[in-house]
Amino acid sequence: MLNHNGKIYQDKNKLLFSAQNRAFCYADALFETIRIIRNIKNNRINYSIPLWKYHFERLSKGMENFGYDRLESDFLKNEILKTIFSITPLNTNIKERKNDFKARLTVFRSEGGLYTPIKSSSEFVITLQKIDTLKHFDSDNFDIKKIQKRYVFFDELPLFPSRFSVFKKVDALPYVLAGKYRKEQKADEVFLLNNENRIAEAGAANVFILKNNFSNENKNENKLHFITPPASEGGVMGTMRSFLLDNYQNSNQNNPEIYIEEKSITKTEVNQAEIIFTTNAVQSIQIIKIKTQRQIEIMIKWINEVNLIFSN
Numbered sequence: 001m002l003n004h005n006g007k008i009y010q011d012k013n014k015l016l017f018s019a020q021n022r023a024f025c026y027a028d029a030l031f032e033t034i035r036i037i038r039n040i041k042n043n044r045i046n047y048s049i050p051l052w053k054y055h056f057e058r059l060s061k062g063m064e065n066f067g068y069d070r071l072e073s074d075f076l077k078n079e080i081l082k083t084i085f086s087i088t089p090l091n092t093n094i095k096e097r098k099n100d101f102k103a104r105l106t107v108f109r110s111e112g113g114l115y116t117p118i119k120s121s122s123e124f125v126i127t128l129q130k131i132d133t134l135k136h137f138d139s140d141n142f143d144i145k146k147i148q149k150r151y152v153f154f155d156e157l158p159l160f161p162s163r164f165s166v167f168k169k170v171d172a173l174p175y176v177l178a179g180k181y182r183k184e185q186k187a188d189e190v191f192l193l194n195n196e197n198r199i200a201e202a203g204a205a206n207v208f209i210l211k212n213n214f215s216n217e218n219k220n221e222n223k224l225h226f227i228t229p230p231a232s233e234g235g236v237m238g239t240m241r242s243f244l245l246d247n248y249q250n251s252n253q254n255n256p257e258i259y260i261e262e263k264s265i266t267k268t269e270v271n272q273a274e275i276i277f278t279t280n281a282v283q284s285i286q287i288i289k290i291k292t293q294r295q296i297e298i299m300i301k302w303i304n305e306v307n308l309i310f311s312n
Helices: 023-024 052-066 072-089 175-184 214-218 239-248 267-272 293-309
Strands: 002-003 006-008 028-041 044-048 100-109 122-131 151-159 189-194 199-200 206-211 224-228 259-263 276-281 285-290
Touching: 002 072, 006 072, 006 224, 006 267, 028 052, 028 072, 044 052, 044 072, 052 100, 052 151, 052 239, 072 100, 151 175, 151 199, 175 285, 189 267, 206 239, 214 267, 224 293, 239 259, 239 276
Parallel strands: 151 189, 224 259
Antiparallel strands: 002 006, 002 122, 028 044, 028 100, 100 122, 189 199, 199 206, 206 224, 206 276, 276 285
């Protein structure tokens, strides 16, 4: 199932473009990967996009920077929901619709020109995939040894910061090669480095680490102070990352146990960190490394709190 400029196609392999498509020829395109959640009220199902505000803010700024004609927020949001309801009509049995959806919204410039475009009009494609709802976690069922994931660093194609680096662009070769390297190394996660040999982001997510010695400085393991690379490090500024910074950047703003700030991160700091986690809009928070049972208890409580935005 896909939606091309408002027209629904049942065949996901439908031929939509000519070989002159600018996304294909010149990577002249932006995209968003979005979790859509199922809501049940009064025995009726609807769908909503919890992080839409952040998705559209990033996408609209990207369209402006790329010189695309603007597509409006309500229009795009309604097109995504229209595509879902074309798969799961309103009269479908509730028990048959237990899943969430992952949508990929790709916006690209209309055909014309070579490297230099002759148009600024925007087109879009929406594709959908069914995904499981996010689970509620119980810290008692977490084994510290089983949580730990193996990670590697990728520096063969460093990321360079610019006013364009914060957007999700179709020219994703660094991420493709980083993912290939991770697979070859049989690792669970890969961290991409920038031109200064610092951490930019993870393979398909933003990265956060526990700030060194924060617990010791405050003599309080009940408070966790995390840092994440700022936009100046060259990574994509993820929507889940933006949500966490809006809600947990100021100490004691929402959760006195969690505090997040933007700060550059080195490979050494990653290796020495007691806690590493990644975030994106589909998987929410994923723990990569953690040291103590008390840290697990705080993190699981916090993850469940954060994931309430994805609950129905």
